[in-house]
Amino acid sequence: MLATRPLYLSSRLFDRRAFARNCLKVLLVVVMIGASLFAMPIRSQAGENAHFNVDVEGNGIWGHDWSAGEVQVSITGGSSWTVAVSDGSDGQNPGDFNIDLNNSDPTWDVVPTNEITVAHTTVSSESKTHSATGLTAAYDADSVVSGTAAAGSVVLVWVHGSDAWRNQTATGGNWSANFAVVGDETGEEATIDLGPGNNGAAHQCDGDNDCTFAFWGVPDLPSFSTRIDEGQVHGYQWPLGTDVTLEIDDPDYGSGVDYTETLAPESAPWDPDQTFVQFNTADGGWMLEAGQLVSMSNGDVTKTHTVTDLTILVVDEPSDIVSGTTSSGFGSVNVEIYADGGPGQNVGVVAGAWLADFSGTWDIAPGTNGEANEGDDDGDSTQRSWGVAQLPVFGVDPVHDYIEGWGWQPDVELTITIDGSSFGWNTDGGGNFSIWWDHMPVEISAGDLVEVAETGGGTYKSHTVTGLVVNPPDGPDWVGVGAADMTGTANAAQGIVEVEVHSLGENLPVSFTGSDWVSDPFSRSLGQGDNGVVVQSEPDDGEGLGDQTRIQWQVPQPRFNVGIDEDPQQVWGHGFTPGDTISLTINAVPFGVVSAVDVDPSHGGDFDFDLFDATATVVGAGDVLIIEDQHGNSKTLIVSGLKVGVDEDMDTLSGVATLNAWLWIDVWGVCSFEAQADGSGDWSVSVASECGYDLQPGDVGNVSESDVDGDATSVQWSIAREP
Numbered sequence: 001m002l003a004t005r006p007l008y009l010s011s012r013l014f015d016r017r018a019f020a021r022n023c024l025k026v027l028l029v030v031v032m033i034g035a036s037l038f039a040m041p042i043r044s045q046a047g048e049n050a051h052f053n054v055d056v057e058g059n060g061i062w063g064h065d066w067s068a069g070e071v072q073v074s075i076t077g078g079s080s081w082t083v084a085v086s087d088g089s090d091g092q093n094p095g096d097f098n099i100d101l102n103n104s105d106p107t108w109d110v111v112p113t114n115e116i117t118v119a120h121t122t123v124s125s126e127s128k129t130h131s132a133t134g135l136t137a138a139y140d141a142d143s144v145v146s147g148t149a150a151a152g153s154v155v156l157v158w159v160h161g162s163d164a165w166r167n168q169t170a171t172g173g174n175w176s177a178n179f180a181v182v183g184d185e186t187g188e189e190a191t192i193d194l195g196p197g198n199n200g201a202a203h204q205c206d207g208d209n210d211c212t213f214a215f216w217g218v219p220d221l222p223s224f225s226t227r228i229d230e231g232q233v234h235g236y237q238w239p240l241g242t243d244v245t246l247e248i249d250d251p252d253y254g255s256g257v258d259y260t261e262t263l264a265p266e267s268a269p270w271d272p273d274q275t276f277v278q279f280n281t282a283d284g285g286w287m288l289e290a291g292q293l294v295s296m297s298n299g300d301v302t303k304t305h306t307v308t309d310l311t312i313l314v315v316d317e318p319s320d321i322v323s324g325t326t327s328s329g330f331g332s333v334n335v336e337i338y339a340d341g342g343p344g345q346n347v348g349v350v351a352g353a354w355l356a357d358f359s360g361t362w363d364i365a366p367g368t369n370g371e372a373n374e375g376d377d378d379g380d381s382t383q384r385s386w387g388v389a390q391l392p393v394f395g396v397d398p399v400h401d402y403i404e405g406w407g408w409q410p411d412v413e414l415t416i417t418i419d420g421s422s423f424g425w426n427t428d429g430g431g432n433f434s435i436w437w438d439h440m441p442v443e444i445s446a447g448d449l450v451e452v453a454e455t456g457g458g459t460y461k462s463h464t465v466t467g468l469v470v471n472p473p474d475g476p477d478w479v480g481v482g483a484a485d486m487t488g489t490a491n492a493a494q495g496i497v498e499v500e501v502h503s504l505g506e507n508l509p510v511s512f513t514g515s516d517w518v519s520d521p522f523s524r525s526l527g528q529g530d531n532g533v534v535v536q537s538e539p540d541d542g543e544g545l546g547d548q549t550r551i552q553w554q555v556p557q558p559r560f561n562v563g564i565d566e567d568p569q570q571v572w573g574h575g576f577t578p579g580d581t582i583s584l585t586i587n588a589v590p591f592g593v594v595s596a597v598d599v600d601p602s603h604g605g606d607f608d609f610d611l612f613d614a615t616a617t618v619v620g621a622g623d624v625l626i627i628e629d630q631h632g633n634s635k636t637l638i639v640s641g642l643k644v645g646v647d648e649d650m651d652t653l654s655g656v657a658t659l660n661a662w663l664w665i666d667v668w669g670v671c672s673f674e675a676q677a678d679g680s681g682d683w684s685v686s687v688a689s690e691c692g693y694d695l696q697p698g699d700v701g702n703v704s705e706s707d708v709d710g711d712a713t714s715v716q717w718s719i720a721r722e723p
Contacts, residue, residue, distance in 0.1 A: 050095075050126045051209045052118045056110045056135070058215070062098035067123045071097055076115040078108050085120075105524050130210035137202040137214035143180035143194040145216050147202060148173055157202035157216075164190040196221045223379035224296045226307050228289070230385065231282025235296055237275055238265040242298045246279045248286065249293040259286040267660075267676070280689060294380075305380035312372055312386045320364045322372065322386055323355040330374045337362055337370040340505060366391040367407065390431070392459050394452050395535070395550035398444040399476055401437035402552070405452060408433065408459065417451040418442050424455065429692050446549075463547035466494040468536045476534070476553035483526040483555070486510075486519040488534065495539055495546065501532040529557035529710065556605065559710035560627050562619060562639055563702075566716060569618050572608035576629060582607045585626040586619060596629075640705045640713035648719050651695045654684035655715075657705050664712075667691060667701040697722045 052063030061073055066085045074080040083099050086092035101108040110116075112134035120126035137147040137157065149155050149170035157177045158165035166177035167185050177183075179192050192198070199217035222238040238244045248259040261279050268274035281288060288294075290309035295302060308328035315322050322335055326349055335356035336344040345356045356372075358364060369387030390407030397403070403416065408431040416425050416435065421442050427433045444450070446467040453460040469489040470476040479486070485508075486499045492512045499508045499519040510517040531554040537546040560573035571584055576596040584591040596605045611618040619625065621641035628634040642663075643655040657663055657677040666672045671691035677683040687695055698721040706712040 049209070050118075050120070050128060051211075052116075052128060052130065053203070053211045053213050054110060054114075054116055054130060054132045055213045055215070056112060056132050059101040059108065059110050060098065061101070061110075061116060061118070063096065063118060064093065065095045066097060066126060067095070067120055069123070070121045071126075072119050072121055073099055074117045074119070075108060075110070076117075078114070079106050081105075082121065105527065128208065128210050130206055130212070133204050133212040135202060135204050135212050135214045137216040139194065139198075139216050139218045140176075142178075143192065144176060144178050145194075145200070145202070146174065146176040147214060147216075149175055149204060153204060155202050155204055157200065159192055159194070159198060159200040161198075162190065162192050164188075164192045194218050221378060222296070222298075222301055222303060223381075224294070224303060224305070225373065225381045225383045226288055226292075226294050226305065227383045227385070228307070229383075231280065231286075231288060233279040233281060233288070233294065233296070235265065235277040235279075236268075238277055238296075238298055238301075240265055240267070240275055242300070244277050244296055244298045246281075247295045247297075248281070248288075249295075250289070251291060251293075259284065266678070269674075269676070283689065290382075303378065303380050305376055305382070308374060308382040310372060310374055310382050310384050312384050315364065315386050315388055317364050317366075317368075317388050319357075320359040320362060321355060321357050322364075322370070323353070324372060324384070325352050326354065326374060327352050328374055328382075330376065333372050333374045335370065335372045337364075337368065339368070342370070364388060392431075392452075392461060393547055394450075394461060394463065395548040396444060396448075396450050396463060396465050397533075397551050398446055398448070398465050398549065399470075399551050401440045401444050402435065403440075403444075403450065403452075404432070404434040404550075406430075406432045409454065412458070413455040415451075415453045415455045417449075417453075418444060419448040419450075461547055463538060463549070466536045466538075466549040467491055468494075468497070468534065468549045468551055470534045470551045470553050476551050477556065479526060479530075479553050479555045481525075481527055481555055483522070485521050486534065486553070488517055489515045490517055490536055491515060492517075495536045495548075497534065497536045499532065499534050501526075501530065503530040503532070526555050528555055530555045557710055558605070558629075558633070558635060559706075559712070560625075560635060560637065561704065561712045561714045562625060562637065563714045563716060564619060564639060564642070565644075569611040570608055571611065571625065571627075572606065573627060574606050576605040576607065578605050580605075581630045583628050584609050585628070587624055635709065635711055637707060637711040637713070642703065642705045642713050642715050644703045644715045644717045646695070646717050646719055648695045648697075650686075651688040651693075652684055652686050653701075653703065653717065654682075655703070656681050657683055661705050664704045664706070665690075665701070666703070667693065667695075667699065670699075670701075695719060 050066045052061060054061050068085055068087060070082050070084055072080055072082050081099055081104055083097045086094060086096045088094040110132055112132050114132045115129060117129045135149045137145060140146050145157055151170055151173045153170050155168050155170060155175050157168060159179060164179050166183045166188055168175040168177050179194055182189050182191060196218055197220055201213055201215045203211045203213045205211040220237055224233055224235040226233050233246055235244055243262050243264050245262045247257045250258045263277050263279060265275045265277040268276040288307060290307050292307045294307060295304045308326055310326045312324040332346050332348050333354045334344060334346050343361050347354050347356050366388050367390040371383050371385050373381045373383040375381035392407040394403060394405035408427045410427055410429045410431045412427050414425045416423055423441055425433055425435055444465060446465050448465045449462060451462045471479050471488060490497055497510045497517055501522060504523055506523060508520040510519045533550050533552050535548050535550045537548045556575040558575040560571060563570045576582060578596055580596050581593055582596055583593045592609060594607045594609060596607045619639055621639055623639045625637045626634055640658055642657050645654050659679055659681045661677045663675050663683060665675055665685055667687060670693050673690050675683060675685045687693055697719050700718040702714050702716045704712040704714040
């Protein structure tokens with residue numbers, strides 16, 4: 001089974017920079033004594049000793065001691081980026097800068113021999129150049145760290161949090177440092193037995209102290225968490241390629257194993273450098289409880305944990321306090337808030353009680369949720385979930401004839417009324433619902449009264465659609481590449497307007513001049529595929545949290561699909577300029593020309609080709625399709641060998657795709673989610689686990705595999721209807 005991929009904002013880059021900076025501070029005295037070849041500069045006044053570092057593997061560049069202002073980072077044969085020098089208000093030291101080239105505009109993969117120049121934009125004396133070296137570093141075993149570097153070059157390697165360091169020469173292009181024995185240079189007397197959690201770095205510096213870094217670490221022991229309220233046990237960092245077995249012994253049933261299951265670890269959806277395995281014990285009819293002995297083993301490593309009696313007694317929304325009890329004796333409880341930037345606290349246990357006070361740091365409000373967990377001495381834990389119920393809200397998009405809601409009762413029937421015209425709809429298991437234009441009995445316009453009520457009584461809410469306009473005159477579906485902010489019109493008296501940029505994780509306020517509004521600037525200029533929504537929330541009308549007019553927007557990203565299993569096969573596209581002529585070429589042979597048109601409120605610039613061939617499949621794996629508009633803009637797709645099978649009895653979809661490819665799985669009218677093929681190209685998903693739904697006769701959907709710029713090979717699947 002494959003898990004869905006959550007949104008995840010990595011802190012890896014910042015951590016590596018902070019780690020390197022702190023390590024260098026610790027090493028200054030040591031390096032000055034025993035490593036003259038790598039003498040590091042002592043912290044100076046900004047600008048006196050400006051220098052920078054390069055992390056080839058992590059695609060990052062960071063610097064210290066630069067004058068206030070901005071620096072320009074340039075890579076020979078690449079691009080350049082302008083980066084602000086920190087003034088200290090962002091948690092960095094004054095004079096520091098860093099840039100993550102994995103998430104920059106444009107992105108860039110640093111390779112050895114790249115010549116990198118950092119130059120201050122106003123202080124001409126601050127200009128430094130460094131050629132990235134081929135340095136690598138990794139932990140071997142038995143306290144040995146090794147790697148590669150240019151033959152004969154010298155590498156300085158150290159252990160974070162200790163005074164152990166070694167100067168090593170790369171003999172024949174390879175170097176090795178044994179921290180279990182005393183080194184052979186003055187200052188290398190410190191030793192350390194490296195174990196799980198130890199980490200460090202190696203670096204090579206040029207003559208004016210600009211350096212290439214390579215980071216290493218000893219893998220943590222695998223661990224797991226028993227998640228009582230979710231009915232799941234999650235395993236972390238279990239090696240790929242070896243199955244993991246979960247066993248649970250409940251003393252209430254005597255000695256011996258009462259529940260067991262074996263699964264294969266996979267790359268973690270949030271970070272391919274981590275691994276993850278998820279056991280859904282509740283689906284197997286087993287309820288997790290305090291006192292059960294849980295073990296997880298792959299044959300080489302076995303971890304055990306006794307489920308604790310951790311409880312969450314109170315979530316005090318007005319006071320921003322979460323509290324509970326435990327008698328585990330572990331001494332502390334971690335309390336976390338699930339949100340981007342959400343804080344966590346490690347709180348002590350006093351007389352069996354614990355309390356986390358988030359007042360002044362986070363507003364616990366309707367919809368806030370999180371967890372409390374407590375771990376044993378080798379990292380295995382018991383977890384409990386907490387949350388504040390979301391107040392029911394709905395939003396209306398009059399441009400795309402779309403209504404969505406959240407925070408309603410799960411699995412209940414609703415009556416939707418639009419300007420007097422009513423129809424029924426249901427919420428899902430999470431209390432959410434969404435209704436697209438093709439299910440609307442009428443078109444939605446500004447001024448319409450939209451009502452949502454639980455059928456048969458219960459919650460009732462209403463909203464009058466505001467006159468919100470986004471990105472005039474082109475409209476919300478045609479926001480231009482390079483846009484630095486969003487503009488529009490609205491009546492400010494009808495509610496607060498905010499611009500959400502989903503692709504950047506930003507919510508921006510707007511400023512009004514009369515009926516015209518403009519948002520605060522985006523953190524970067526928009527590019528193809530950026531998207532979001534503009535929201536106008538109504539003032540308090542006595543119905544609770546304000547309902548919304550919310551208009552979706554996007555920067556068009558022209559893309560096309562080929563449906564390789566359809567009869568006839570089809571090629572269709574979206575996001576091209578309406579009215580443009582579109583040509584299709586298959587394996588360098590022209591096929592035909594059509595015009596892009598606006599098809600419906602949720603699509604713009606669409607086209608399609610029907611492919612006919614009386615004797616054989618028109619396109620298959622490896623064929624090259626090229627779409628080109630009348631301006632010479634083109635897109636290319638190499639058709640994947642994607643295959644899809646359905647097992648109705650097991651509620652699974654499975655098949656073959658490109659190795660490690662991400663797939664978009666669609667069960668029409670039920671749910672959509674992402675999954676990833678493994679290193680052999682095999683994939684399998686449980687619709688029951690991902691969607692909470694049992695496949696039935698008549699179900700239809702599709703699976704798509706996209707290339708790097710969004711073009712996709714698609715396969716439609718179906719289950720025959722019963723006679």
